[in-house]
Amino acid sequence: xxxxxxDKNKCTGCHQCELWxxxxxxxxxxxxxxxxxxxxxxVPRVYVEGKPFALQCRHCEDAPCIEACPNGTMRRDPExxxxxxxxxxxxxxxxxxxxxxxxxxxxxxxMKVAIKCDRCRNMGYxxxxxxxxxxxxxxxxxxxxxxxAF
Amino acid sequence: xxxxxxxxxAAAISAVEAIRSLDRESQIDxxxxxxxxxxxxxxxxxxxxxxxxxxxxxFRSSDFFEQYKVNAHLxxxxxxxxxxxxxxxxEGGETYPFDRLLLATGxxxxxxxxxxxxxxxxxxxxxMADAEKIYQLKxxxxxxxxxxxxxxxxxxxxxxxxxxxxLLEQLGQVLPTVxxxxxxxxxxxxxxxLGITTITGERAIQFAGNGHVQRVITESRELKCDxxxxxxxxxxxxxxxxxxxxxxxxxxxxxxNAQMMTNVPDxxxxxxxxxTFDITRQAxxxxxxxxxxxxxxxxxxxxxAGKKTLYEGSFRRNSIGNFIGVPAISMGLTRxxxxxxxxxxxxxxxxxxxxxxxxxxxxxxxxKLVGAILVGQTQKAGLYLTxxxxxxxxxxxxxxxxxxxxxxxxxxPLIRRNADRFTExxxxxxxxxxx
Ligand SMILES: Cc1cc2nc3c(=O)[nH]c(=O)nc-3n(C[C@H](O)[C@H](O)[C@H](O)COP(=O)(O)OP(=O)(O)OC[C@H]3O[C@@H](n4cnc5c(N)ncnc54)[C@H](O)[C@@H]3O)c2cc1C
Ligand code: SF4
Ligand code: SF4
Numbered sequence: 001x002x003x004x005x006x007d008k009n010k011c012t013g014c015h016q017c018e019l020w021x022x023x024x025x026x027x028x029x030x031x032x033x034x035x036x037x038x039x040x041x042x043v044p045r046v047y048v049e050g051k052p053f054a055l056q057c058r059h060c061e062d063a064p065c066i067e068a069c070p071n072g073t074m075r076r077d078p079e080x081x082x083x084x085x086x087x088x089x090x091x092x093x094x095x096x097x098x099x100x101x102x103x104x105x106x107x108x109x110x111m112k113v114a115i116k117c118d119r120c121r122n123m124g125y126x127x128x129x130x131x132x133x134x135x136x137x138x139x140x141x142x143x144x145x146x147x148x149a150f
Numbered sequence: 151x152x153x154x155x156x157x158x159x160a161a162a163i164s165a166v167e168a169i170r171s172l173d174r175e176s177q178i179d180x181x182x183x184x185x186x187x188x189x190x191x192x193x194x195x196x197x198x199x200x201x202x203x204x205x206x207x208x209f210r211s212s213d214f215f216e217q218y219k220v221n222a223h224l225x226x227x228x229x230x231x232x233x234x235x236x237x238x239x240x241e242g243g244e245t246y247p248f249d250r251l252l253l254a255t256g257x258x259x260x261x262x263x264x265x266x267x268x269x270x271x272x273x274x275x276x277x278m279a280d281a282e283k284i285y286q287l288k289x290x291x292x293x294x295x296x297x298x299x300x301x302x303x304x305x306x307x308x309x310x311x312x313x314x315x316x317l318l319e320q321l322g323q324v325l326p327t328v329x330x331x332x333x334x335x336x337x338x339x340x341x342x343x344l345g346i347t348t349i350t351g352e353r354a355i356q357f358a359g360n361g362h363v364q365r366v367i368t369e370s371r372e373l374k375c376d377x378x379x380x381x382x383x384x385x386x387x388x389x390x391x392x393x394x395x396x397x398x399x400x401x402x403x404x405x406x407n408a409q410m411m412t413n414v415p416d417x418x419x420x421x422x423x424x425x426t427f428d429i430t431r432q433a434x435x436x437x438x439x440x441x442x443x444x445x446x447x448x449x450x451x452x453x454x455a456g457k458k459t460l461y462e463g464s465f466r467r468n469s470i471g472n473f474i475g476v477p478a479i480s481m482g483l484t485r486x487x488x489x490x491x492x493x494x495x496x497x498x499x500x501x502x503x504x505x506x507x508x509x510x511x512x513x514x515x516x517x518k519l520v521g522a523i524l525v526g527q528t529q530k531a532g533l534y535l536t537x538x539x540x541x542x543x544x545x546x547x548x549x550x551x552x553x554x555x556x557x558x559x560x561x562x563p564l565i566r567r568n569a570d571r572f573t574e575x576x577x578x579x580x581x582x583x584x585x
Contacts, residue, residue: 005584050559058579064532067164067448068441070192072209089206091196092472094528095441098479101576102558102583103530112472142582 001081003142004119004126006054010136013052017128017137018044024127025120040110045117046128047104054137056117056128057104059083065116068099074114077121084118151176153454154238154246156228156390157254158182159191160440161421161447163210165252168451170218178220179246181238185225186278188214192440194281195300195473199307207278231394233414250416250454253391253404254447257384257422257438262295266357272378275304289376290314293366295354297324299468301381302337305346306474308379315346316373318366320353328468330484332502333509333523340476384438386423399425403436408460410450418454420446429463429541430482430520437464462539469528479531482538483521486513501552512552517545530556537564540571 026042027035035042046056063083065074073089074096090113097105097114106115120126129137153169155162158180166178190209196202215222230239237245259274261267273283290313294305297319305315323334338348356367366373386403397413399405403425410418421443428435442464452459467481486498499514508526512519518541522534533556537544547564550556
């Protein structure tokens with residue numbers, strides 16, 4: 001399956017991906033100048049933090065968030081392997097938040113659903129990879145790393 | 151291969167999924183004495199509160215049993231288990247043979263021996279039938295006995311239905327096994343803000359009323375009521391195992407090894423019924439929570455289908471979500487000083503950080519995280535969970551761990567240093583970040 005790779009040497013911490021993710025995916029207006037005034041405030045599903053580095057859901061092979069979810073809201077699309085939140089059934093219990101080893105699920109108090117990256121599964125191409133000015137974020141085939149020393 | 155699974159909830163369904171990931175063909179017979187299949191117990195308070203209707207209580211789609219080719223025997227109680235002839239006996243007298251069996255029988259709600267407990271209008275909350283009963287009970291005033299997770303959620307669900315609710319807890323704080331006093335105080339305030347009266351440090355000694363409960367009598371007062379929910383915990387449903395002479399642990403759960411196998415070969419146990427090794431306590435414990443039941447069911451299922459897989463161990467983890475209205479997460483031990491399994495020479499440390507709206511506490515034993523409480527800011531809870539589960543030495547990372555800016559990237563060097571503790575798939579996900 002294809003995953004989003006992030007190159008830490010290319011990520012400058014410009015937050016473009018965050019801005020576009022929030023606008024394109026979460027906002028109602030889909031326009032930055034209007035999105036910033038929306039209530040509830042649109043939130044991104046990618047986080048530029050630390051070194052800096054853009055991090056979003058890894059769509060784990062053994063996903064702890066799916067195991068933790070008490071009603072099957074967090075699920076895997078059998079065709080693409082992508083992990084997503086079926087928002088209409090989310091009860092905002094934040095069990096998945098507690099389980100995600102990357103801390104990338106947003107327990108949204110205003111939306112009352114768990115918000116996380118679904119790798120833009122209903123769009124042609126992930127928006128963060130599309131807008132990244134240095135191409136630090138790219139869509140690539142998941143590799144087998146066993147041979148490589150950690 | 152013939153599989154028999156007793157129970158039809160979290161651990162059982164997770165085991166079915168694991169078995170089927172390796173074995174598409176063998177016969178699986180699943181028995182549950184609850185007639186309603188595939189509903190999640192965790193959602194019962196939402197049902198009582200009228201926030202979710204029945205179809206939304208399911209945690210798997212209604213065609214699950216067809217999809218996974220499972221012969222589901224619902225509303226059927228298993229009466230006996232014979233370990234010598236490898237058969238089970240169900241009500242009505244039929245027997246079923248098995249090659250591998252899973253006991254995922256969960257727990258029974260504890261019914262405390264308080265005089266008058268048999269009166270009408272008093273219920274525990276465990277099954278769909280309990281939830282239905284509580285939902286149908288008429289009246290304006292409710293008392294909930296026990297301020298654990300189920301008790302607190304029960305009182306909120308009744309409050310949301312417009313009732314006058316009193317929460318009675320014999321210990322000195324709400325959620326005593328989940329939070330420390332400081333976090334509990336924040337949550338208690340929130341509960342009271344919803345219009346619920348909380349009484350702590352006081353126990354119910356009698357239920358009074360003529361057939362139907364009318365008053366709960368405590369050591370120092372009488373609480374008028376029309377209905378009572380008793381939520382003082384669960385105990386493992388070990389009848390079958392006990393009758394069959396299997397090993398039962400000191401906490402009255404079925405003892406299992408790291409493959410979730412009982413002392414009898416080919417018989418496995420998982421979920422609320424099983425006593426497992428608790429990573430934070432370094433001792434056997436029963437962690438009767440949903441994620442543990444799912445994990446253990448998966449490990450049992452994989453081993454039953456022939457793939458040797460070891461359980462890393464269990465530990466408590468609870469999340470108070472939107473239902474209660476304060477985001478709060480707690481895992482592992484809640485206090486350094488009340489750890490019953492402390493050994494001489496162990497050093498405990500508590501680190502706290504408190505602001506007006508948030509509270510964070512980490513409990514460290516011998517340089518490793520064994521407990522974390524987060525109130526307010528919770529998004530990074532999973533980072534603590536990884537460190538706790540893998541028992542990674544964190545001594546030189548404490549300032550980062552308690553800081554507001556904790557993030558995965560800054561933790562990565564620590565995770566790398568401990569790469570040998572991660573499995574192949576966990577490994578892969580870290581590598582996939584391009585690091
Ligand atoms: C109201 C409520 C709220 C909860 N909220 C949370 C929460 O927010 N977070 C959390 O982590 N956990 C929560 N829990 C706990 C969680 O539901 C349990 O940990 C989980 O359901 C355990 O799953 P299990 O498969 O081990 O057993 P159970 O869910 O107990 O299922 C066991 C099944 O086996 C059946 N069975 C037993 N004996 C037999 C027999 N002889 N023959 C046939 N069938 C039999 C039982 O009837 C039952 O259906 C909650 C529990 C309740 C009751
Ligand atoms: S949300 Fe977290 S745990 Fe779930 S698949 Fe994504 S990275 Fe993995
Ligand atoms: S917050 Fe939503 S997705 Fe997350 S565990 Fe709860 S119900 Fe599942």
